Amino acid sequence: MEIKLFDMCSFIGFYKKVHDGRFIYLDKNTLTANLIDTNLADEESDGVVEKDCDRAEKKYFEYVKANGKGVIVGFIDLVIVGYLEVIYNDACDVGVGIIPESFYVAKSAKETVKCAIVYYSNNKKHYVPLCDIKLLESEDSND
Numbered sequence: 001m002e003i004k005l006f007d008m009c010s011f012i013g014f015y016k017k018v019h020d021g022r023f024i025y026l027d028k029n030t031l032t033a034n035l036i037d038t039n040l041a042d043e044e045s046d047g048v049v050e051k052d053c054d055r056a057e058k059k060y061f062e063y064v065k066a067n068g069k070g071v072i073v074g075f076i077d078l079v080i081v082g083y084l085e086v087i088y089n090d091a092c093d094v095g096v097g098i099i100p101e102s103f104y105v106a107k108s109a110k111e112t113v114k115c116a117i118v119y120y121s122n123n124k125k126h127y128v129p130l131c132d133i134k135l136l137e138s139e140d141s142n143d
Contacts, residue, residue, distance in 0.1 A: 008136040014126035015061040033086040056084045070120035081111040
């Protein structure tokens with residue numbers, strides 16, 4: 001059976017957004033990048049996990065096992081885990097200081113999953129992996 005838009009379905013799991021607290025702080029004065037985890041920050045430390053890093057892994061979504069029903073409204077390649085990479089383009093350095101476009105953080109995907117966007121209630125949606133979807137028979141499909 002082919003999964004199409006506006007099909008009613010049931011599902012056994014979905015991906016939920018995770019706030020892992022990891023980000024890269026760029027210091028444009030010293031041209032360093034520090035990996036910071038806000039979950040590790042307390043009063044005596046500022047949450048720095050790694051000083052002068054050039055790449056870090058970040059988790060965006062986690063899998064939740066739960067049953068539900070809804071309607072499929074779209075499809076997406078969901079980035080579950082990705083990388084934050086520090087880019088310094090020294091070809092842009094003209095000797096007058098740092099140009100903001102020359103020192104920045106870029107994102108790239110490490111793990112992606114093909115998901116359906118399923119609305120299960122008014123203005124509430126889940127990202128459901130295609131392997132977890134079972135289509136429901138509609139009453140008007142007897143033609």
